[in-house]
Amino acid sequence: MSKLEDLKTAVxxxxxxxVKTIVPELLESGADPVEMLEQALIPAMSVxxxxxxxxxxxxxxxxxxxxxxxxxxxxxxxxxxxxGVKPEFKALIGTVEGDLHDIGKNLxxxxxxxxxxxxxxxxxxxxxxxxVQAIEEHSPHLVGLSALLTTTMPAMRDTVEKIxxxxxxxxxxxxxxxxxxxxxxxxxxxxxxxxxxxxxVDAAREILAS
Amino acid sequence: MPGExxxxxxxxxxxxxxxxxxxxxxxxxxxxxxxxxGEVVPTDCACRSLNPKRRAEAARQTLYWGETxxxxxxxxxxxxxxxxxxxxxxxxxxLVVQGVDLEAGGHEYSARIQxxxxxxLARALQANLISRAAVTLARQRADLEKxxxxxxxxxxxxxxxDLRGHYLREEPALLSAIKQGDTGQARAILNRVLVSIYxxxxxxxxxxxxxxxxxxxxxxxxxxxxxxxxSTLLGANFRSLSELADIEDExxxxxxxxxxxxxxxxxxxxxxxxxxxxxxTRAISYMHEHLGENLRREEVARHAGLSAGHLSQIMLQHMGxxxxxxxxxxxxxxxxxxxRQTDLTLTTIALExxxxxxxxxxxxxxxxxxxxxxxxxxxxxxxx
Ligand code: B12
Numbered sequence: 001m002s003k004l005e006d007l008k009t010a011v012x013x014x015x016x017x018x019v020k021t022i023v024p025e026l027l028e029s030g031a032d033p034v035e036m037l038e039q040a041l042i043p044a045m046s047v048x049x050x051x052x053x054x055x056x057x058x059x060x061x062x063x064x065x066x067x068x069x070x071x072x073x074x075x076x077x078x079x080x081x082x083x084g085v086k087p088e089f090k091a092l093i094g095t096v097e098g099d100l101h102d103i104g105k106n107l108x109x110x111x112x113x114x115x116x117x118x119x120x121x122x123x124x125x126x127x128x129x130x131x132v133q134a135i136e137e138h139s140p141h142l143v144g145l146s147a148l149l150t151t152t153m154p155a156m157r158d159t160v161e162k163i164x165x166x167x168x169x170x171x172x173x174x175x176x177x178x179x180x181x182x183x184x185x186x187x188x189x190x191x192x193x194x195x196x197x198x199x200x201v202d203a204a205r206e207i208l209a210s
Numbered sequence: 211m212p213g214e215x216x217x218x219x220x221x222x223x224x225x226x227x228x229x230x231x232x233x234x235x236x237x238x239x240x241x242x243x244x245x246x247x248g249e250v251v252p253t254d255c256a257c258r259s260l261n262p263k264r265r266a267e268a269a270r271q272t273l274y275w276g277e278t279x280x281x282x283x284x285x286x287x288x289x290x291x292x293x294x295x296x297x298x299x300x301x302x303x304x305l306v307v308q309g310v311d312l313e314a315g316g317h318e319y320s321a322r323i324q325x326x327x328x329x330x331l332a333r334a335l336q337a338n339l340i341s342r343a344a345v346t347l348a349r350q351r352a353d354l355e356k357x358x359x360x361x362x363x364x365x366x367x368x369x370x371x372d373l374r375g376h377y378l379r380e381e382p383a384l385l386s387a388i389k390q391g392d393t394g395q396a397r398a399i400l401n402r403v404l405v406s407i408y409x410x411x412x413x414x415x416x417x418x419x420x421x422x423x424x425x426x427x428x429x430x431x432x433x434x435x436x437x438x439x440x441s442t443l444l445g446a447n448f449r450s451l452s453e454l455a456d457i458e459d460e461x462x463x464x465x466x467x468x469x470x471x472x473x474x475x476x477x478x479x480x481x482x483x484x485x486x487x488x489x490x491t492r493a494i495s496y497m498h499e500h501l502g503e504n505l506r507r508e509e510v511a512r513h514a515g516l517s518a519g520h521l522s523q524i525m526l527q528h529m530g531x532x533x534x535x536x537x538x539x540x541x542x543x544x545x546x547x548x549x550r551q552t553d554l555t556l557t558t559i560a561l562e563x564x565x566x567x568x569x570x571x572x573x574x575x576x577x578x579x580x581x582x583x584x585x586x587x588x589x590x591x592x593x594x
Binding site: 013014015016057058059060061063064067100149150151178179180181198199 | 274280281282287289312313315317319320321323324327355358359362363416417
């Protein structure tokens with residue numbers, strides 16, 4: 001089995017300690033961090049999602065997988081950023097109110113950092129008011145909103161409304177998350193939508209250029 | 211009971227019971243999450259000084275989803291769950307388990323935690339500490355939301371399904387153009403498909419590549435069905451297929467697509483082992499155009515230049531199904547398309563797809579797909 005496979009298995013099984021040893025080994029052997037994300041870490045979470053859907057695993061196992069994933073990201077992120085250049089844009093990102101899912105959001109944050117954006121991560125369960133406050137504090141070019149629950153998509157709409165309502169018309173809003181679609185983005189007046197972390201970089205550049 | 215004097219007197223027996231059964235220590239917290247009874251089990255993590263609001267929030271989450279929501283209580287990998295104690299629809303307090311180590315890991319262990327969490331809610335229900343109506347309602351809503359989630363997720367893959375539909379609609383004409391050696395016409399048809407591919411993929415290279423790949427796969431299948439030798443077809447194109455992964459810009463991709471399509475066109479064109487396929491193609495496209503009418507096998511066969519018996523025979527041989535099965539499948543597919551893409555009434559859709567009436571559509575649709583047309587439409591339209 002390849003080392004990347006080992007990493008994927010470790011995340012699926014929530015073996016944080018294994019992750020801590022495998023990731024540095026992979027990096028040492030010259031593995032590409034983006035490849036690690038795309039070929040081991042993200043596929044691992046898809047497997048976890050599938051298994052959960054089929055009732056093969058329980059929530060506690062998802063929690064440890066999520067943590068193992070974060071551990072890997074913690075090690076990889078600084079390397080991705082080193083490869084990047086001087087910050088081109090400033091971005092805020094957060095998961096909307098009522099929603100605690102942050103794996104996808106973290107991935108997007110990491111890719112943005114890797115692409116040379118200066119990213120402020122507001123965490124999870126971020127209220128519309130907190131987004132507005134953070135915009136006022138950091139004056140970003142871009143705000144990323146994440147929602148993984150159909151029940152928190154309305155919070156996404158509220159957040160966009162609050163941001164526009166507070167007069168921040170210039171800041172671009174990009175949204176994402178498994179249940180979120182392009183149509184929804186249009187409907188709530190967001191500037192864009194991206195389906196995954198890799199296209200989140202292109203999408204951000206695209207809307208910032210327009 | 212909550213709301214009465216000595217309202218928490220039941221707690222110590224409840225806690226002891228739970229501890230004996232599951233080995234987890236319960237806390238009783240007030241509406242703001244401040245602890246009223248019980249002590250936090252010391253752990254070597256931050257859960258000890260958990261923000262009280264998190265307890266109240268955890269209980270609210272459980273009520274919201276109608277099932278115990280397990281979450282982390284700190285970054286060290288310790289978990290918590292909580293169930294509200296209610297009085298007349300109002301949350302008075304919560305039953306909380308916190309500081310549960312997850313690192314011990316394993317499927318069995320997780321199952322035990324899950325069971326303990328689920329049982330806390332079940333017991334609270336049994337003891338009338340929480341409104342059964344509220345929980346039932348929440349569960350029903352959560353189920354609906356779950357379906358919505360999957361419908362939305364599906365919708366994202368829909369784009370490529372639309373593409374497939376577009377190609378399949380054009381395929382009969384494409385194949386017959388190729389067979390007749392009309393390469394210009396074949397290119398024109400492929401260009402129409404490519405336009406929809408590029409409008410879906412846009413500047414996103416990976417998406418574009420996967421759509422193009424899908425077109426190649428579908429065409430290869432048609433080539434093989436039309437009699438091309440799979441190993442020759444694959445042999446010639448395998449190297450180029452693996453090159454696709456390395457393509458990084460649009461110009462390169464355009465060149466690649468042209469070469470690939472040209473080689474497929476010639477693979478399909480040069481082979482005459484099954485001249486039937488062209489006749490079959492004509493039959494299928496005639497069926498497509500006349501789906502809404504009362505189509506008879508003889509009529510279709512005549513338009514394809516075949517006898518009725520011969521048509522059935524080659525249809526079975528090439529497509530693995532009888533004329534009437536094929537026709538039914540095409541009608542159900544047409545009705546699905548209309549259900550998804552139009553607001554036409556079921557009666558109109560039934561007629562447009564060639565069913566006698568709505569109840570005929572209902573019956574056949576249900577038999578083929580396991581659900582009613584109305585339900586199918588709802589599933590695709592609700593997330594808007
Ligand atoms: C892991 C997980 C959890 C973990 C989260 C851990 C964590 N720290 O994030 C835990 C266990 C905590 C959890 C809890 C719950 N979950 Co959950 N969870 C999942 C699961 C399995 C995977 C999510 C994930 O991380 N995917 C991997 C990442 C990489 O993908 P992603 O998040 O989609 O992100 C990508 C894109 O969407 C995009 N993207 C994401 N955000 C953004 C933002 C921007 C700006 C952009 C551009 C792009 C973008 O890029 C990302 C990278 O490619 C999903 C199943 C699924 N199919 O999604 C269920 C799921 C989302 N959960 C669900 C539910 C119901 C719950 C709970 C209620 C369960 C419960 N009873 O306890 C709670 C709710 C807690 C809350 N209030 O938020 C349901 C949602 C149903 C619905 N109606 O919406 C799902 C679908 C599972 C199911 N089949 O029931 N969950």
